[in-house]
Each structure stands twice: as structure tokens, then as C-alpha cells.
Amino acid sequence: MRYHQLSDGSDSRLAVSGEQGIYDLTAAKPRLSSLRDLFRAASLADQSPDAIASRQLDDATELSPQRLEEQRRVPVDADEVWAAGVTYEISEQARRQESTMPEIYLDVYDADRPEIFFKSTPSRTVGPGEQVGIRADSEWDVPEPELGVVLYEGETVGYTVGNDMSSRSLEGRNPLYLPQAKVYDRCCSLGPSVVTDIEDPHSLSLSMSIHRDGETVYSDETNTGEMIRSCEELVSCYRDHNAVPEVSVLLTGTSLVPEDGFTLQEGDHVEIAIEDIGELHNEVTTV
Amino acid sequence: MRYHQLSDGSDSRLAVSGEQGIYDLTAAKPRLSSLRDLFRAASLADQSPDAIASRQLDDATELSPQRLEEQRRVPVDADEVWAAGVTYEISEQARRQESTMPEIYLDVYDADRPEIFFKSTPSRTVGPGEQVGIRADSEWDVPEPELGVVLYEGETVGYTVGNDMSSRSLEGRNPLYLPQAKVYDRCCSLGPSVVTDIEDPHSLSLSMSIHRDGETVYSDETNTGEMIRSCEELVSCYRDHNAVPEVSVLLTGTSLVPEDGFTLQEGDHVEIAIEDIGELHNEVTTV
């Protein structure tokens, strides 16, 4: 099923959509107002989130697509977002060019241990239609479109689209600046929805386009089948020896990287689409 | 003034100590039960935390040193802990030896921009007397004793002692593994107290000793005067372009690093002391 979170003024609402339409689950169960509520109930009741949601459909009210678009917010309130790097072949090549020390990327590419890092907090994560940030002290900035694994207490419960905003200026200058290149104000976007019934997360087409002043300044696509690590492997590395929070998202890396001459500018529109999940739109602002 | 947080069963209490004794401020003002409460009131009332605390002393009850020792908990509930690296001369040398790519540390050492990274969350931070963790998948683990700057809404309000636990195995293998070497279960300790009236944070003696089976297996000392960056410079770098939380701690790096043959073992006791602040004790466990 495909889940959405809406903001109705001061209140959060949980919706689910399918071929029959869009349904407001919070109308059926007022305490089912976020995806966390659903995942927690499912975990405590030893049921699947979809089984619980399905039973509410008769009592749920239908929502118009317009209202969904207008009131959408981040589809899951992740306590923490982590991300992986060097997980696609192209990613390794791209990063080799940008860094003054390319061998560290090659090493990770060949190593058993993936690169996993703390990416974002709720205060730094935006949802569909909100602004993502580029650091004012960075000259070279790119979005990184990624498949996001949604986890409840460390177990995979769904998938979403993520944007791992990155300062290539900082990252390229020195690997020790990677946290500054990755963790800053408005550094992460998630959305538009969370889908629980993806059959194979490793065969989804993934595309990104960037628009500026009415023109498309970047457009490319790939497939999650190009990943050299499985989602399970990345999730396992994230969980090991870690204090995993109740709800988290793990971004799985990217291979779609604009070429070296390209940098994001304030006002750019970034669209990231993943097959069967949806399209995430964000405008760029300077932070 | 020197502030302490205590856990009295289910309740948190805030205490302050000086030459006259130890005073339970929560006894005077029940809603003054954490350092966050004090800092928030001070910020909203445009007063210093010490001015507010001083006025409560007449109504505060005196606490015995024994009770303080038994009920101590982490002295400040930081929403986020960040840390800096390569801030002391010795640190640069030590890291040069450990890594296969020493030039990245030299680069940071010489660069205008410091190394700053996301270190810990409340769920991963322990207090005095609690266990710090070494990763079960790491063979070389060290404590890093550091002066911690306590920040309220990004402004310096005090100082504490911090332990930036690190897996040198992971960090040394590849700089891209730094987040895994730094952010994991029980990776950070803070305590024993927060001191607001440090005259000069750049002239404090700092020592660490490690005890195993009744023997001292490591002991050394340095002085924060050996820092090559100022606290203000590090704080400024942390705040810039970032979404700073209400309460945070910034660890300022270390120069006390056990030699290469040394690794922490489960059951070791780590003692870190900073002049005018106090002594932080933690036992080591495997996570």
C-alpha cells in the first residue's frame, strides 16, 4: 500500500492510496494520525501495517488528489536518517573524479564493509514541496536521488524516495569534511509517499531532473538493479552495534550525479522519481 | 557555578555545588529539574543561569556528597553532541600514524576549516558511572578525552568533560568509515558536571587514566592551551549553515591518545579529569 502524511492545519493525518482512490485513515481512527502510529500498532499487535490499514478502509473518508497535493508533508517522521555511499558503480567513478583522494572510494567499493553515515535529524529533513538547502559557504552542490528504506525498530517496513543533498566542495576538499558536506540545515528530503509492498527493491527505475528558469538543466535515469550492495546488507550494517531508534530511514546511495561543471542554484527545482513509489519535488534555497 | 543532574528514581533533579556545599535547586523550584530548564528560563528572562540559580540557594536543600555520587546522571541532556578533530598538535601526529592516508589529517591541520562531525544523540550518550561501548566488530578502540562546550541555542553557556569513544580500526581503515567509528551504541560520555564560570577554557589541564584489573594501563595529561583552534572558532563552524538544536555539546578534540599498541577492553575503567570541571568515570562494555 502507498501511505501519505498530510498536514491539516495543526493536525497530522495518515492517508493511503490505491486504484480505488485516496483514503483518510485518520477519519476512521483518530489516533492513527501518522505512519509511526500505524507501524507501532502493527508491531505491538504482530500484524502487518497493511492488514491494519485495510480494515479501516470502510470507515475512511475519500480524499481528492488536489487535497492530497496541497496538504502533503514528509511521509514518515524518521527519528534519524542514515545514508550509504559508493553503492553504485557510477557513484564510484564520479566520486573518484571529484576527490583529491580517489582511492578511498575505490577501497570502500571493493570492501566488505559499506560506507554508512548519519545523515539527518527531523529538524533538518523536509518533505515534498518544501525547500532543500545548499550551504552558503559551498560553491559546488548537488542533489543525490536515492531509494530510502523505511525501518521500524530496525526492520524494513517500506520504501520511499530520498534526496541526500551534498556539498561536493566540502566533500571533495577533504574526506574529513564529509559530515559538514552532508549534515546541515535542510540537507535531506523524503517523499512523496511510503510504499510497503515493493516486490523487489533492486529492480526499480530511478530518475532525476533539475529545472531552472523553465529549462531542464539535468535529466538522467538509472535502476536500483545497478546497486552493488543489497538493501539488506546496508540495513544490517546500519543496525550492527548501533542504538537504532523507533523509526528511521536508510538512504541507499545513488548513481545519478550531475557532471562536474554542474552545481545547484537557488530557485532550482529538483524532481526525483522512483518506479512504484512516486515523484519527490523540491525547490532549492541557500542556507 | 557547578551544576549536576541527579536521578531520584523517576524524577530528575538539578543541583549546584560550591564551597558552601551542594544544593538541590529542584527543592526550591520544582520545575527547575534539569539544566535545560535553567538555561531556557535564563534565555527567556535575559538573565544569566547563575543569577537565577543563586537566588534559589536560600530555599534549596543541602545534599550530601554521597547522595550526589549515588544519584548523578548525565549533567546535561544535549539534543545533539558534535565533535571536532585534529585540534591539538599531538592529535595530528597520532592520527598520521594510524591512518593509511595521513595527508588528510595534515590538510585539516593546516586548513582554515576545522573538522567537525555529528557525534551522538541522547540515546547513545551516557553519564558518569555508566558504561561506554566498544564495537564488537572493532579490534582497536580508544577513549578520546575532550573539553566539551555546552551550548544553549548555539550560545556557549558552560563546559563539561566528554569522552569521544572511537574505533581506530574503522577510522584507520578508511576515512569514509569515520561515522561508523564515531556514532554507535554508547559512543559518548559526558560529565560529571557542567561549569558555567570557567575563566579561560584554553588553559585547563586535562588528564586521562585507564585502569584494568587494578592496574593503571594508561595515564597522561595535557592542557587545553595546546589547542590550535579556539572554542569560539569551533562553535562558529558548528553553527554555520546548521540547524542548531536547543541544547547541544561540542567536544573540542583531544591530544591524549594511547599509543598504537593499546586498545580498550571490556571492564576497563576510564577516568578523564579537566581542571575546574571534574572527573568523569566510565567502565567499558562491548556493544
Add this chain to the structure above:
Amino acid sequence: MRYHQLSDGSDSRLAVSGEQGIYDLTAAKPRLSSLRDLFRAASLADQSPDAIASRQLDDATELSPQRLEEQRRVPVDADEVWAAGVTYEISEQARRQESTMPEIYLDVYDADRPEIFFKSTPSRTVGPGEQVGIRADSEWDVPEPELGVVLYEGETVGYTVGNDMSSRSLEGRNPLYLPQAKVYDRCCSLGPSVVTDIEDPHSLSLSMSIHRDGETVYSDETNTGEMIRSCEELVSCYRDHNAVPEVSVLLTGTSLVPEDGFTLQEGDHVEIAIEDIGELHNEVTTV
């Protein structure tokens, strides 16, 4: 000073108004977003709320009267609302006529101990412009316009206007039904503002009018000088032997009671004004 709470979509804001204009204190101090925040800081810092608010005026942004009207919400989020009865001479007469057991009101009128009762919870209290309720199982319903004393930890910190909605059907049938006549869905309204610098709460004119289909169906006025109990006496009775919450409001009773033939109807508009505090407007709905 005169305080207002606004709802700006999902966020609460605290404003203050005077001759110079209306100021958004939350713009000056983001964590000063409710009257509770102000009262708590004032209590912890041993200052007056007005002293704290005054210092923010330079940094506060000015609000238009239109925006204040549109975004007003309940001016204080009281954990509990309590109320007093039989505190005005007219009230005693009115209640004598309505009840089958008038002597109990006369007894309270003459007794040392006032009548004090638990009136409302946050879930049952509405603000300016929101709907107050009349019980669907009651045929005779009236508003009771009252001066409200605002208390922080049991200490008087301001005054507001309150509407103690009452089912005279239930109250008149049997005094044991008083709680059902008084505590129900949407049974209480507070607003529009909280004023901290009322010189004498016992010399304020108080008026109420009720409008239906464009006509005024009730209009009368009195003065709090007609009270036979002082606010301090009522507050003292409320606090004694009680577990007083952080923020509460004590309504002080009324003498403005529509005559026996009058009952509220769905759609009626109730206006209650108290000198120096403001005018509280609510529409009536059936619950």
C-alpha cells in the same frame, strides 16, 4: 499588559498589545510561544511576566489587528478550570427561583465556605470565536459571564473573561446533577486575552449580550464590585487541600442570568465584555 495567544497553522504564538500596537513576542523569542512559557520563565527567574515581556518589545515584530482577530485562540492553556457559584447577590436570587431546593443556595450565600467546583479540562474549553455547547438532553441552557482569575502554580498572575456554560434543566432538577450541568463537551470558553495589570478586580464593569437572527435577545450588565466574595478568598478556597496544577483559571461566578423564560439556541451569538480585559464572542452549538 494584555496577552494574546495566536495559532499560526501548526504553531502557537504569544502576542502582547498596548497603546503602541500589537507585538509578536514569539518573533523575538521562538521559545516564548505561549503564556505558560512566559509564566514559567517568570517564576523560575523570580521576575514578573511583564518585565520579561517588556524586554522583548524591541525585537518583537508588529502584528496587525486583523491578523490578531483571525488567528486568536484561547489566551491561556489552563490545565484545569475551576469555578465558583453564588458569589453575587443576584445570582442567589436567580438560583433560588430555578431550583426546587432554594435553601442550599441561601446557605452557601451566608456560609463562610464558598461554592467551588471543577469546571473544565483543556479538551472541553474553547477560545474566542469557537463554538460553546448546549447539551442535547437539556431544554434550558444559559451562558454565565464571569471574571476569570489566571493562576500560575496557584498564584494570581492575571485576569480573563470566562463563560461558564450551564444546563439549568439539570442543575435545577437536582443539585446532585450539578457536575453534569457544568462539565460536558464545549462547556467553557475563555478569552479574548489575559491582562496582568488589573488594578482592582473588584470594580470592573461586566456585560453580556446574546444575539439571534440579527436581534439582541438578551443584554445586561453588572460590576464585579457586586461580588460578595473577594477573588483572594475564592482562590484560597480553591488552593486549600487541593493538588493545584501549573496553570489554572478560576471563574468567580456571575450575577448576569437571563430570566427564566430564556434559553440558548443553536446559532446564538454570546458576547461577554469585561472592562479593561476585552470582549469574548462565541456561537452556540448543540453537543
Add this chain to the structure above:
Amino acid sequence: MRYHQLSDGSDSRLAVSGEQGIYDLTAAKPRLSSLRDLFRAASLADQSPDAIASRQLDDATELSPQRLEEQRRVPVDADEVWAAGVTYEISEQARRQESTMPEIYLDVYDADRPEIFFKSTPSRTVGPGEQVGIRADSEWDVPEPELGVVLYEGETVGYTVGNDMSSRSLEGRNPLYLPQAKVYDRCCSLGPSVVTDIEDPHSLSLSMSIHRDGETVYSDETNTGEMIRSCEELVSCYRDHNAVPEVSVLLTGTSLVPEDGFTLQEGDHVEIAIEDIGELHNEVTTV
């Protein structure tokens, strides 16, 4: 099933007991740490609380009866406690004697509408082993042992034992003082457990004894079959036109009332037992 809430220092735990032993459900599911958690999950998942609890038994750890006794706390954190009066024949007689206006009790006794009133908040409700209060300004105080209906969103989900502490001095002086006689510091006790599978709440033996200085100064028993109202009738009256909170308890009145010459004293021990639910013990203190 029979549910218990424990306090393990700072944490709450949920336990269930049966013939096989006492099981710590929180050990099986860390987020199942209160009865509210269980009821909410059951409501969202459209399952019975017992079905969810039963599935955890294999993963739950066994608790000793000693630990249960030592760590017991109030068995359900009710947002509100309401109570009913004049629901047993003896109650009417007793109250007739005590009041100067006995006809109001006779009227309720004969009326369709029961007497229902707001009884307590979480801040005024204690659990097993904690102290219940008698008002320092009251000379005649009694416990009222009552069957408590536990409600989740207004639906009956279990039963507990309740003590509706009452000042007969105030209640008897004037019915308008009833709220002061009923709602004050430590005025309510609930416990020791909540039982979900009571077959018939109207055929349970209910007994109370009061001990002073090693002697039994009161002992009597009745049966809930003596109630003149059904639990459903009382619950229906409580819910109608009301803003019902997520978790509440409705006390159903009593017929066990110590004779007129008896009043509670500080230090008395009150034991209330209801068949199939358990025995609630509290000591008396002056508030």
C-alpha cells in the same frame, strides 16, 4: 487477563498474571510499557487486548510475586476518573441520614438519570500502597469502596477496584460542596490490577476493612449485584454529551459506608477487595 503496572525506577512496565505465573510483557515488547499502550494497539489493530498480550507470553520474562508487590503502581493511567453516586440501596439510606436535605438522594434514587460526577485527575489519583488523603478542614471522612469500569475511548475494556475518598463533613453540610468533598489532593485510589475478562460485573463480592493501631475498626461486605443501576447505564450517562478522554475510569458507587460515628484518621489502613479483581491497600494521610 489480569494486568498490572510496575515502576522499575524511571521506567514503567506492564505485566499480566494468571495461573501460570506473572509475566513482564514489556520484556517482550519494550513499547508495551503501560495498559494505555496495550489498549491503543488493540483499538488500532481491531483486536482484543488479551489477544495481543497472549501472543507476547512466549517472549515475556517471568516476574516473582515479591517483585510485583514491591514495584506495583496504579494499574491504569486514567486521564480522568469519574464516579457515580446513589447506585446501591444502602447508599441511599446512608446518605439520607447524613445530609440535611435527604430528599435529593431519594430523588436521584428514583430518577432515570444517575448521579455522575468528575472525580479525579492523574495528579490526584494514587495507586496501591500509596497514601490517600483526608482534608485537614474536614472532621468526618470515609473511604468509598467501588467497582471501577476501565474505558478506552469510552468503551469498557476492563474492571478495577477504586476508592472514592469523601469528606462527609463537606458533603453533608451542603450538596453544593460536593465537588470540594470529592475532588482534592490524593482523593482517589485505583488498583491493584485491571481485569479484562470479568464475566458478570454485577455479581462480584466487594468488601472493605479499615485497620487502626493493629485493630480492625471497620469491616463489611456487599455484592455488586446490589447495584440498582447497571455499569452500562452509568457508562452511557458518562459518555453522553461529554468529551471522553482516551483512557478513563468510572467508579460505580458504593453501599459500604461506615456508620455515622466513624471517621478515618491519619495512619489508618484501608483494604478494599473485589472478587476476581484483587485487594487494594492504602494508608491514610492528612492533606
